[in-house]
Amino acid sequence: MGSQDKDNAASFSLVSAVFMVLLLAAATAGCTGTERQEDGKIVVAVTIPPEQEFAERVGGDHVRVILLVPPGADPHTYEPPPAVLADVAEADMYAVVGSGIEFELAWQEKIAALNPEMLVVDCSRGVDLISTGEGGHAGTDPHIWVSPRNAKIMVENIREGLAEVDPANADDYRRNADVYQGELDALDAEIAGALAESGVTKVMVYHSSWAYLARDYGLVEVPIEDEGKEPSPQRIEHLITQAKEERIRVIFASPEHSTRSAEVIAGEIGGTVVPVSPLAKDYLENMRHVASAFAGSSGP
Template sequence: MRSQRKGNTAPISPVAAILAVLLLAAVTAGCTETGEEGEKDIVVAVTIPPEQEFVERVGGDHVRVIVLVPQGADPHTYEPPPGVLAGVAEAKMYAAVGSGIEFELAWMDKIASLNRNMLVVDCSRGVDLISTGEGSHQGTDPHIWVSPRNAKVMVENICEGLMEVDPANADEYRRNADAYLEELDRLDAEIARALAESGVEKIMVYHSSWAYLARDYGLVEVPIEDEGKEPSPQRIERLVTLARDEGIKVIFASPEHSTRSAEVIADEIDGTVVTISSLEKDYIENMRYVASVFAGSSEP
């Protein structure tokens, strides 16, 4: 019986043997490469979509970003579902806005407790914060990212954080950050030129999100909201008068908030409502668009 089994087994040719070895080597190499690539992923949690762009532009292929407040949600009031916060457990770094945004004030302790080994980066470190004197923003305006000049500071803080959690790729992070900072420099110059040439002095917005941009480019932001609440009829009347006196023809609303009051004022001044968001992921293109509509929002 043993001799019959040997007789029924076809001999393996040298060529077939070599091909089999090469195939096994290729499969093994593929498995190893996938494993190494998985190990390269640096999971980074961020609060808002613009920070996702900042982290991805600095981190390149080495990072995977978890956004805690998704597109279209209001970071002042958003409550994340359990599944979103669970993802923080695998993050090596959390890029917090750090400027007093309500989501972070409400959830930071919970987020930190899910991953005590996670590096928390305060992206507002080095930013000259605007004091609001209002309790709802803990005394500071949290919307620091709307100015490219502040965005550059945030990118630097993110770069330093990535270099700390992944020193093996520190040189690449530095190169990526420098390239992106050059783009932000060009954006800064474009916005400064566009707004200076427009002659616009005041922008009327429903929600006060643009104070840092206004400060850096010589504008005055006029919010319709009254300390986070719908305006009274008397306030709307005053805003209508102001818009007429200043030649304001565009009222800016945001997709995260009601447009009702903005529409009332626009109707009274025979103007229009334009929706803009400070929370778009495509930061440079969004800010370029925002500057263009601000530049055309008043009559000379």
């Protein structure tokens, strides 16, 4: 099949999926609306698992959160099933990451078209975005949530959105956000202390997911991928030399990506590959785990 045929097939598949969603949403709209009225909950759609925690902590008992990209799925390629999109068609609010994550580049406008009355909240509003040369990320690094400081901004944007769609409970959203943002402040201080004490200055990763965390705490991220592609043999040799010279003994890879080249480099430097995911749902605990792993990544 030629590239044009593949593009046409993909477009047809996408149109078919959206058409199925429209039919399913129309068939279930009355039932879903009734359920919302009975339980009184605001329905909030989010793209990734960390946002799910943000929305649930701010919204508390007042919200039901729909997660579009589940744990373990790759936001670069994932397509939500029609049943999930039909659920989103009844949502009151969609909290988008907003920083150029590929799932949203492909799906945000289509989701908004399914539910024109839904409030779309840009969680990246107010975040200092990092520019990249990768066109697939629309010129910015999309992984804004890996910085607890950015997470505070995202939480505030979600709070403002919830207060807009549900002003009767705005005070509760403010109190919940204040508590959670305090926990994020404590996490920020904890990570800063652990990394400063470790003396680590560089971390080698398969996929460049941690640039915002690195910026906050004075680290340099060394990615194995070359502009989103598997590294060439020459690049692998260069990374092996760099790791040996800079005493890097741990390579970090997320379960959403291949670890093959990371394992090759680790084998040559006598190191290990440690799994860390930027997409784990338990945000606070996951970030503590990541910081601890980074702090212990330099060898003698």
